[in-house]
Each structure stands twice: as C-alpha cells, then as structure tokens.
Amino acid sequence: MTRRSLRSLPSLVFLTLAALASVFPLYFMVVSATNTSQDVLGSRLLPGGQLVDNLNKLLAAQDLGAAMWNSTLNAVGTTVLALLVCSIAGYGFEVFHSRNKDRLMGVLLLAMMIPFAATMIPLFRMFADFGLTSTTIAVILPAISVPFVILLFRQAARSFPHEIVEAARIDGLRELGIFLRIFIPTMRSTYAAAAVVIFMTAWNNFLWPKVILINEAFQTMPMLISNLTSGYVTDYGVLMLAVLLTSLPTMVLFLVLQRAFAQGITGAIK
C-alpha cells in the first residue's frame, strides 16, 4: 500500500461509515417488510419469510391498487402541469423585460415563506365554493405553481443564450415556438431536476389531500400509511411493507433521472 493511500485511509473509513449509516434506515425498511410485527419491534436485522403474508394482510386491510392509482394520477398530473406552468413563468421572467418583474418575483419568493397551514382554510373554502371537494383537480391545482421551481427555471434560463432567441425570431419562429421547440429541448436536464422535485413533493403530499379528499375512494398512498397506524394495534411488518411500496416510485424516478438531476441543479448548459 502506498503512503498516499494510507493517508486517505481515515477519510475512507469515515466515508464508509457515513454511507452505511445513511443507507441503514433504507435497509431496515426493506428487511422489516419481510418480518412479523413482533420481529420488527425486536429490531430483527435479517430478512424473514413474511413478505407474502404481510402483502396479503395489507391487501386485505386496504385498497392498495386504488391508492397507488390515485397517488400516480395526482403526482403525474401535478408534475406535468407544474413543469409547464413553472417553466413558462421562469422563461418569461428571464426573456421578457418589464419594469415590475423583479417586484413580482419578490412577491413569489415571499409566497414561499407562508406555511401551508396558514392558507389551508381559505383554500378549502375556495374549493368547496367551486364544488371541487373530493376531486383530483383540487389536489393538483394548488400545487402547479411552485415558486422554488420557477426560480430554478429562471436561473437556468439565464444561461440560455439570448442570441438563439433573437435568431429564431428573425427566422420567423413565434414566441410559443421558441419556447416549445428551442427552450424545452435545450433545458432537458433542468426539466428532469424539476420533475424529480415536483413529483416527490406531490407523491408525498399528505395534509392537503387528506383535507380536500373526503371521499375514501380518493385515498392516496400516504393516507393509506396513516390509516395503518391509526388503530389500537399496529402491525409493523405490514406498515413497513406499505412504506416500502410508497417509497419505490420516487426512488425509481430518482435513479432514472439521477444524472440529469445533478446537471439540472448545477446548471443546464455547459
């Protein structure tokens, strides 16, 4: 072993330990999904043979399929619309010039500071007046304009060469065309980063869907997990399986878009 690699040994050990510590909760979740409730309470760290049993219990207790479908519909709907709205806004803020746009951006950023609990009741009243309680639209609408994502797109659009816009205009492309045919393809990695953030937030969203979706048929995955812990007796094996199933889609999405995500956060155009 060379001296150099010896010197880096402590940091390697430290990093390995840190990596293990951060992966451990994930491991425990996966292992627990295959164990009985009593084993989970006893912190058993080896996989067990209860996976099928837990799945059967989960299916018997809750409408898993419906919850998965509802969560997917809400999250995909929110992601598509939020990407569209926020990227148009971010692009507009950067490409078009108006005296008040910085003031407007300020207001948007201020909106980021207001906790959701403060706006929940007026929001509920609005949607109840529209007759939209227990609808998918009611879950999606408040989530499609995300100040953080608008900011992300604005920052990304800053590095988008203005000359391209000018050239496209001279070539006769309309504004919408520039946005759809030039901006979107160039900013692919920013879109990927924003998609991960929005999808994750929408998928994990709990409070608002719980309040507005009164009808049980609209139950989402986080609501299903909450139901599993509401009784006097909790089956922790079943609970861990439900948590695992709920985490899978966001994990898969992140793994698929991982590289683009990192690029999108650090800057889209090289």
Added chain:
Amino acid sequence: MRKKMTLASVAGVATITLALAACGGGDGSTGGDGGGGGEGDGSLTVWAWDPAFNVYAMNEAATIYQQDNPDVTVEVIETPWEDIQTKLTTLAQTGELEELPDIFLMQNNAFQKNLINYPELFTDITDSGIDFAEFPESVVAFSTTEGANYGVPFDNGAAVTALRTDVLAEAGYTIEDFTDITWDEFIANGEDILAQTGKPLLSGVAGESDLITMILQSTGGSLFDADGNPTISDNDALLQAIDVYTRLVESGLFVEVNSWDEYIGTFVNSNVAGTINGIWILGSIQTAEDQTGLWNITNLPSLEGVGEATNYSANGGSSWVVSSNADAELAEDFLGATFAGSTEFYDTILPSSGAIANWIPASESEVYAEPHPFFADQPVFQLAVEFGAQVPSVNTGAYYYEGRDAVSAAITNILNGADPADALAEAQATVEFAMQ
C-alpha cells in the same frame, strides 16, 4: 411583440385548461359529495379509524340494524383520528358543514374541546330515547355539557394493570398481591421483583403524562375544576401522583422510552413485566403470541389518603357523535338500537375485535364472562366493564390537551431536579396563557 406575448399566454392557459379538464374526467359526478351526511335517503355515512376495531364494530352494527331496517345502508369511511380532527376544524372554520358525515367517532379526551369550540358540529341527542344511565357516569361526562348529551359512548377506556405472571411467580408473587393495593405497596413489590428477576414492571413514553393523569383520575381529581379553570398548581393529588411517578422512574421500576412504538416493544420483547394503560392495550399485548397464558390483569394501585383514593381509572376511549349535518332521526335510532341497546351486537363484536363495551348491560352476557386463554383464562372483558363502572367522574374541560402537555413538560423538569411546586406553577401559567 406584446401581441405575441398575449398569444403565447392564451395558448398556455388553453393547454392547462384542457389538461385539467382531462385530469378531472370522471370526477365531476362525485364532486362535492364527500361528506354525504344528511341526505335523508336512508343512508348513513360514518367516520371512524380502526379497521380491526371501531370500523369493524360499525359495520357489524349496520348488519344487525339492517335485520329490521333492510333499506338502510351504512358507509364507513376509514379516517385516522388526527385526520378527523383536522377535517372537523377545517369544516367548522369554513362553515362547510354539509361536508360532515352523519356520524363520526371522537376520542373522549378531545370531546369537551370540540364541543366547546365548535358546537355547530354536533346534534343534541339528550331526547333521542337513548338511556345514558346505562353507561358509566364518568364516560358520559366526556360528551355532556350543561346537562345536554352529545355522544354515545363506545369503547371502554378502563385502566388496567397487566402483569406477566411468570415473572411474578419467579419472585414469589401472584396477581392477588397486586390487586386492591396502594402505590406504596406496588413500589415495594416492584422493587423486590426487580431485585430478584431484573425485570422492571412498567414502561412508558418519556415526557407524556398518561400514567399521572390516570393516577389523578383514580382520586377523582383533574387538571381543571368544574368551571374549566386550571387547577394544576396547588393540587395535592397531582403533586402526589407526580411523586409516585418520580419514585417509579428513580427506582428503575418504570422504564422511560422515546416513542409509542418503543413502548409497545418493551413488553412485546419481554423487557418489562407489565404495563398500566387503558384496556385497549390488551390488543398490543396479544401480538406477542409466545407469551400466551403468561399475562393477568387487575385494577390500579390507589393513591392513599388523597381524594376518593379508588383503584379505578381510565385512559382513552371514544364516543359516537351525531353530526349537525346528519339525518338525525335515523342516526339516533341506529345508535340507540345497536351501540346503546343490543347485547347481540356487543356479543358479536367482542370475540373477534376485543371491542369492550361501555354499555353496562352488555357485561351481563355470557360472552363477556368467557375465560380468555391469552390471559390465563381470566374473564378479562367482564373485569374491564366492572372496572369501568367504578371510575370516578372528572371534568376534562376545553383545554385538557394543553393541560396534559403543560404537566408533561413539568414532569420532565421535575425529573431533571426542578422543585415540583415551582414546575407546576409554571405549568398553570402556561395553561392560563393558552386560555386567554
């Protein structure tokens, strides 16, 4: 240029509208019909939270009611208690009461708070024909204000001491040595068992006041007087209850853990030899199948020389509420014929769910007297109803949760060395501040 921008934004809005319309497809028909209460069409919508327990009980009640009323349908929407509370608060504050179901279940501890803050959620069922004298007075008190009844008590929250007989036997004790005793005797026995077997008797979540409020209620004391004013400072029963708790913790008899799940783990994994809680804790105890036949239950130790000094108390429990949006006549008749009037119903739900009645006539049934194999053939259900009927009645008031939180904070300070009287005076001030 400006024209182009307008065009672009119009196109954008049009896209979104189209997309939204697509997303909402098929939802329109159900829009606004979530609560579903009060339609007067022979259907009842119910919010309850435990599929193995109260949701199951409600569905069974529906089956029994349908024998005489075949046209009535009951739809139970599974909603965790915290979410029911969030929804009730939202609906009351926005005035959207038509979203309420016909019937919902409410934790007894939270009943007075909701009743006082949001009376518009409730229907007065005093004259519904339900005989409230058939329920323990201490339980009916939760859902009563100014002589009017707003709830039908459901599950029993009677407090029990559950102990591992094998551990007791190892140290030469039986369950009788823990029946009708005082806290001093409990601590003496417990220390002996701890010394001989190495097993503490109790556990609980650190910084929670469940055990202290159970001890307090066993003396007939509360954190509030009859007018709802806090009586946390200058409360002898509370001081003594805290003294018992401190002694339990300091002698190692009571293991403090950090979460509810860890608490369940302590007895399921045999780290402690017992627990004191509402009778509903038996469900969690029974998840440890390898401990079948090794448990017994008995009443609580009493706090000698204070107040009524009984061996009975309660923790938890819940009651059904007829909402202000209900088909009130149908809902009252339904609850009166099942939860407040059918031994057949309670006999049906008991064996499979362990849902123990507050309705006193139910305990006379043979099903309640049956020996329970997990608890070494004790008739635990009958005992629970007997215990429940002897619990002293106390006033919880609108700020019960705030009171409990303040006392919990005080306990943590006292265990860290603060003077009990000073810590409680601070708790009193905290609650008074919250009430302003």
